[in-house]
Amino acid sequence: MENKNKSxxxxxxxxxxxxxxxxxxxxxxxxxxPSLETDIALTNISLDLFGQVRSYFQYAAELTxxxxxxxxxxxxxxxxxxxxxxxxxxxxxxxxxxxxxxxxFDAFHLPLLEQLVNSKDEMIAAVAAKSIKESRYHxxxxxxxxxxxxxxxxxxxxxxxxxxNDLYPFTYEFFEETATEKIMHxxxxxxxxxxxxxxxxxxxxxxxxxxxxxxxxxxxxKTDGKKGIHSEQLGFILAELQYMQRAYPNMTW
Amino acid sequence: MQKNExxxxxxxxxxxxxxxxxxxxxxxxxKGNPIWEVFIRSKNGLEHRHVGSxxxxxxxxxxxxxxxxxxxxxxxxSIWVVESKHITASNPSENGEMFDPAKDKAYRHPTFxxxxxxxxHI
Amino acid sequence: MEKIVDQEAAFQARxxxxxxxxxxDWMPEKYRKTHIRQISQHAHSEIxxxxxxxxxxxxxxxxxxxxxxxxKVQDEAGHGLYLYSAAETLGISRDELFHQLHIGKAKYSxxxxxxxxxxxxxxxxxxxxxxxxxxxxxxxTRTSFGxxxxxxxxxxxxxxFHQRQGYEIMLTLxxxxxxxKAMAQDALNRWWWPSLMxxxxxxxxxxxxxxxxxxxxxxxxxxxxxQQFIDIxxxxxxxxxITVPDPDLKWNEERQHYDFGEIxxxxxxxxxxxxxxxxxxxxxxxxxxxxxxAWVRNAARAHAEKRAEKERTAExx
Numbered sequence: 001m002e003n004k005n006k007s008x009x010x011x012x013x014x015x016x017x018x019x020x021x022x023x024x025x026x027x028x029x030x031x032x033x034p035s036l037e038t039d040i041a042l043t044n045i046s047l048d049l050f051g052q053v054r055s056y057f058q059y060a061a062e063l064t065x066x067x068x069x070x071x072x073x074x075x076x077x078x079x080x081x082x083x084x085x086x087x088x089x090x091x092x093x094x095x096x097x098x099x100x101x102x103x104x105f106d107a108f109h110l111p112l113l114e115q116l117v118n119s120k121d122e123m124i125a126a127v128a129a130k131s132i133k134e135s136r137y138h139x140x141x142x143x144x145x146x147x148x149x150x151x152x153x154x155x156x157x158x159x160x161x162x163x164x165n166d167l168y169p170f171t172y173e174f175f176e177e178t179a180t181e182k183i184m185h186x187x188x189x190x191x192x193x194x195x196x197x198x199x200x201x202x203x204x205x206x207x208x209x210x211x212x213x214x215x216x217x218x219x220x221x222k223t224d225g226k227k228g229i230h231s232e233q234l235g236f237i238l239a240e241l242q243y244m245q246r247a248y249p250n251m252t253w
Numbered sequence: 254m255q256k257n258e259x260x261x262x263x264x265x266x267x268x269x270x271x272x273x274x275x276x277x278x279x280x281x282x283x284k285g286n287p288i289w290e291v292f293i294r295s296k297n298g299l300e301h302r303h304v305g306s307x308x309x310x311x312x313x314x315x316x317x318x319x320x321x322x323x324x325x326x327x328x329x330x331s332i333w334v335v336e337s338k339h340i341t342a343s344n345p346s347e348n349g350e351m352f353d354p355a356k357d358k359a360y361r362h363p364t365f366x367x368x369x370x371x372x373x374h375i
Numbered sequence: 376m377e378k379i380v381d382q383e384a385a386f387q388a389r390x391x392x393x394x395x396x397x398x399x400d401w402m403p404e405k406y407r408k409t410h411i412r413q414i415s416q417h418a419h420s421e422i423x424x425x426x427x428x429x430x431x432x433x434x435x436x437x438x439x440x441x442x443x444x445x446x447k448v449q450d451e452a453g454h455g456l457y458l459y460s461a462a463e464t465l466g467i468s469r470d471e472l473f474h475q476l477h478i479g480k481a482k483y484s485x486x487x488x489x490x491x492x493x494x495x496x497x498x499x500x501x502x503x504x505x506x507x508x509x510x511x512x513x514x515x516t517r518t519s520f521g522x523x524x525x526x527x528x529x530x531x532x533x534x535x536f537h538q539r540q541g542y543e544i545m546l547t548l549x550x551x552x553x554x555x556k557a558m559a560q561d562a563l564n565r566w567w568w569p570s571l572m573x574x575x576x577x578x579x580x581x582x583x584x585x586x587x588x589x590x591x592x593x594x595x596x597x598x599x600x601x602q603q604f605i606d607i608x609x610x611x612x613x614x615x616x617i618t619v620p621d622p623d624l625k626w627n628e629e630r631q632h633y634d635f636g637e638i639x640x641x642x643x644x645x646x647x648x649x650x651x652x653x654x655x656x657x658x659x660x661x662x663x664x665x666x667x668x669a670w671v672r673n674a675a676r677a678h679a680e681k682r683a684e685k686e687r688t689a690e691x692x
Contacts, residue, residue: 027432027441030448031425032660034668036456037307041321043449050442057438071437095671141317148314151681152674159670244436244494251551253436253494253544276478276662280669285468286676288460305529306460308469310679322453326533345400 008121009060010083010180011190013073014226015116015124016056017084020074022105023049024237025092034095041141045102048134055127075245079234085225087170089233096149096156096163103142103207104167108174110135111199115191124189143207150211157212164208165216172220174200178227288337289315291322293329301333309334390591395521398464406590409583410520411465413592415472418458419483421451422476423657427491428500436494443540444497450537454530461522477662479649484508486569488651495548495555495562501541502611503563503570507604509538511574514600519591542611549615556617563612564620571635572643574601605633 026046033039057070064073088105092098113135116128149160175197177185184190208215223229244253286308292301304323309315315334324332343351359365368375383403389396396402425448432448435441459469475481486504491497512534515527548559575581575597587593595603605624612619623636645651 024433027445030432030445031422031429031452032664032667033452034664034671035308036422036452036459037309037318037322038668038671039452040325040449040456041317043445043452044321044325047442047445047449050438050445054438054442074438094667137320144313144317148678149671149674152676152678153670155670156674156677240433243434248436248554251436251555253440253547253551276474277666277669278474280666281470281474283468283471283474285463286470288463305457305526306463307456310675311682314675314679322456325449325453342399345397 005063007180007183008189009063011184012056012060012063012124013081013083014178014180016053016060016073017082018088018105018109019049019056020053021082021084021234021237022088022101023047023053024241025088025090025101026098029092029098042098045138045141048131048138052127052131052134055123055130059123059127071245075242079230079238080228082230082234082238083226083228084230085170085173086221086223086231087167087173089225089231089237090167090170091233093163094159096159097167099142099145099149100160100163100167102138103146104164104171104204106135106139106142107203107207108171108196108200110139111196112191115196119190120188139203143210146207146211146213150208150213160211161213164213165218168216169218169221170223171200173223173225176226181226286310289319289334290337290340291315291319292333292335293319293323294331295329297330301331304328306337312336387589390519390589394519395524396519397521405586406520407465409586409590409592410523411462411467414458414462414465414520414523414526415467415475416482416484418455418462418472419476419481420487421455421458423483423487423661424504425451425455426657426660427487427489427653428497430491431494431497434494435497440544447501447537447540450533453533454526457526457529458523461520461526464522473661473665477658477665479658482647484573485643485646485651486573488646488654488657489565489569490653492565493558493562495545495558496566498541498544498548498559499562499566501537501539502545503541503566503608504573505534505538505541506608507570507573509534510600510604514594515592517591517594545615545617549617559615560617563617567619567621568638568642569646571601571605571638572646574598574604576640576643602632605635609633 023046026042026049030039030043030046033042053074054070057073060073061068061070087101090097090101110132113128113132117125117132119125119128146160149156151157175193177193181190181193185192204215223231287310288306289309290306291304293304294301307315307318307322309318312334315336316332319332319334323329382401386396386401386403386406396406428444428451429448432441432444435444459472462472463469472481476483491500509531512527512531516524516531518524518527545559545562548555578584578596578598581597584593584596588596609619609624621636623634625634627634646654649655
């Protein structure tokens with residue numbers, strides 16, 4: 001039983017951390033968007049993602065027991081304990097990176113949630129059922145911006161292709177099954193990453209074609225985010241994310 | 254590729270009044286960007302109502318912007334967007350001939366007709 | 376000439392009778408200009424106001440605080456948008472208004488030129504700055520210009536949670552450890568006087584007040600509003616158990632109002648003129664966002680034109 005909980009908690013972190021770190025990156029943009037309308041739209045996505053994080057982490061805290069809360073899980077782990085993929089922690093270099101990162105994540109996130117609604121774990125199924133509508137809209141939003149930028153001006157096309165060239169090699173990591181994901185999949189709780197990958201590559205193909213973008217042929221980046229190995233950017237993200245909890249520990253806010 | 258004259262011009266730079274950054278004046282579309290009017294049905298059974306406006310370059314973008322800007326608090330179940338320039342509005346200076354003639358047509362209203370109080374179902 | 380005078384008298388009579396003025400109605404040029412200035416200043420304040428609070432979004436102490444703050448700062452973008460839209464009905468473009476802001480010509484509320492140093496500042500801003508803003512904004516829901524009044528109704532409805540959020544942050548700090556309470560007191564010390572300055576110069580030095588009252592942009596004078604704010608805020612500070620940094624503050628039984636000390640008007644005018652602690656940083660941030668977004672806005676336009684062109688070709692064939 002305890003072992004099963006350990007895998008389940010681990011799986012919740014893999015699910016939640018992607019939303020946490022991507023939500024964080026998007027939240028950095030609030031007040032700095034290219035127009036008021038897009039500023040508001042990106043913040044909506046960030047808020048959706050943080051909502052998902054809270055559901056996953058509240059559940060993980062309950063399973064962990066003791067002093068654990070959604071906040072200790074979000075803010076009191078050390079670098080090596082975060083389980084998100086490299087894609088989501090990539091910086092907001094320009095709006096093309098923001099949109100590229102979002103699209104490449106959404107195209108994965110939606111079919112993932114489509115499987116998780118049938119999870120044998122009722123909590124995960126419930127979170128997925130709520131999140132799936134959000135994710136469907138995120139994908140719609142990011143796809144239409146992929147098209148606008150990819151098929152806009154020469155400059156926007158160039159920027160979009162550059163961003164994609166940099167970001168795309170991180171996408172293979174989504175589908176490298178970790179031990180935890182294997183256990184969860186076999187237990188009927190987690191998703192089957194192989195079938196998601198098929199859907200994923202098809203979505204990429206369709207949207208890239210409309211956006212007049214080329215699918216980069218660069219080989220996969222050797223990254224192990226789900227095992228807690230991250231880029232050098234994570235430390236700086238955590239320095240902000242954890243600042244209050246570290247500087248003023250054990251207080252109520 | 255671009256028809257828009259504005260984009261072809263070299264950036265015109267203008268010194269800022271009290272800071273050291275520059276303002277690239279042709280990044281501003283002084284004549285204005287396309288404005289869209291947003292109408293929202295708050296629930297089925299009710300009509301769409303005008304809630305405000307926004308900027309967007311095309312209908313798809315207008316719809317997405319309307320969703321993100323105007324329905325954050327469950328304000329709606331249906332959205333209409335229409336570009337402002339497609340709306341024909343009456344002219345307030347003609348309000349006299351437009352609307353005043355309806356004023357003295359009390360016979361269009363039920364209270365115009367005198368009927369006994371005890372009468373029912375009519 | 377006489378005709379214009381008549382027209383103005385008739386216009387004023389409509390306002391006196393409580394009628395709203397709509398964008399296509401005839402209006403004196405001064406009414407139009409004043410409204411463009413006031414509405415856009417209000418819009419700029421919303422947009423610039425996102426910056427000091429946005430500064431803390433990535434560092435909120437909890438996830439619950441994070442979503443609350445994000446939603447609040449996002450609302451400010453929305454409110455800026457509603458207000459720019461209201462100004463646009465008077466025949467000026469949003470880009471032109473942005474331009475005025477970016478070159479440092481347009482004004483915005485000076486309060487946002489102060490830095491947010493600690494988490495308690497987020498509480499203090501919500502409590503004091505939003506509290507002061509609400510007093511103004513509730514008054515503006517009944518202003519004579521229809522689009523402005525409608526924007527304010529929507530804004531007031533949405534903002535009702537902002538001040539509660541700020542006060543809750545302060546209350547949690549004041550009920551927390553001594554360190555937290557000291558943080559709250561420190562924030563109150565720094566934000567109190569700038570909040571009082573939000574109501575503008577004293578009536579004697581506010582030449583526009585009379586005209587604004589006539590047009591119902593204002594229903595009370597700066598000093599009246601300031602007094603109202605102080606009277607409702609002091610009891611709130613007492614509940615928190617922290618004190619405002621004013622040795623002269625005391626209840627005046629005869630006036631049934633609080634007496635308070637002198638505001639540092641030199642500081643007020645310095646910040647208005649651009650010499651506040653963060654004026655340059657705020658304008659730099661707005662300029663950066665705008666300049667970095669230029670290619671995105673151009674791309675959206677170019678894409679829309681291409682699509683429209685494709686549709687035309689498809690229809691023709």
